[in-house]
């Protein structure tokens with residue numbers, strides 16, 4: 001960094017010794033529980049039924065006595081007044097300044113109420129992410145999406161403005177026009193889902209004759225919304241295609257923007273522990289896991305989100321603590337390799353646990369394969385069957401047999417499972433503009 005500039009957005013909080021950080025977390029946890037208990041009819045009911053008073057929370061063991069909440073409960077409260085948020089709300093509805101909602105891919109959307117204070121908090125938490133990834137006021141950031149009721153890119157937009165970056169909103173335009181606008185304005189960075197990061201590079205090369213790595217000025221890309229930027233082979237594909245660094249970030253609409261990769265790229269993400277409490281729970285026993293490397297379900301609390309608090313929200317995302325601190329000097333703990341999967345998506349196939357991210361890691365490691373793929377799990381005569389649809393890049397079709405056999409070997413090695421592999425004509429599998437739907441489990445109802 002030039003002129004001794006700090007590498008931290010908040011040099012005090014991001015380097016606070018763990019002991020002090022934990023004391024701060026406990027204080028903030030108790031404060032949000034008290035706020036919710038006193039102001040939200042939903043939380044008041046929940047805690048009273050559990051026989052819990054906010055002052056009962058004295059240490060981290062007490063935190064585990066606080067009842068968890070989940071998405072279904074958030075949906076259920078929406079049946080109550082005030083419309084449309086329900087009685088989880090802690091403020092009069094007229095204090096709400098922003099409506100957002102979850103994407104509703106897993107059922108009825110959850111509505112999110114933010115006051116202006118909440119909205120300032122969203123922007124502040126995004127500044128931690130941007131700053132840790134080297135974004136500065138000299139950056140011109142392109143956001144290639146039309147923002148609507150979903151929170152993601154809105155929060156990124158406000159966070160980038162707060163940091164002092166110049167933000168170019170790229171909604172409405174189609175993919176080609178977005179690429180040309182980014183090129184015309186010499187944008188230095190953009191935010192997108194990994195699926196769209198790869199798709200834009202594809203369109204630039206094949207439709208516009210533009211090589212993003214040579215003909216454009218992109219230096220940093222932030223991936224969000226899908227696990228790809230933490231899957232090493234997908235990250236490499238994106239970095240090679242754009243000649244830029246790709247960093248991951250994970251946020252949850254109901255909770256906030258709780259984690260980020262830093263420029264040290266430690267193979268994991270920092271939890272913003274000054275704003276969030278992350279607990280990892282053993283899926284089988286329900287015990288809280290503190291040792292590194294052991295996978296479990298994430299339970300997360302947002303300390304400072306006020307209108308609709310998220311206290312011990314059961315995310316069903318599977319994560320694990322990393323065993324080493326990061327070279328960047330931040331004391332915020334790391335989770336290993338980002339989100340490993342959704343507890344719902346990690347499914348048993350032929351009796352073996354399968355995470356869709358493992359298939360992605362293998363597919364993206366084979367250079368002759370295109371970026372798009374699809375996995376369909378089904379049951380035929382009581383036997384599970386996995387079909388993997390792939391595309392081979394133009395010019396390599398002649399090597400199909402050896403590519404497929406190499407892929408099959410690597411999949412078996414990585415996932416202990418056999419696959420039926422179907423090669424599709426290049427360009428014929430579905431292309432996505434936001435998040436891809438690559439994994440279909442036909443054994444589950446309603447898919």
Ligand SMILES: [Zn+2]
Pocket residue numbers: 262263264265266270326327328329330
């Ligand atoms: Zn770091």
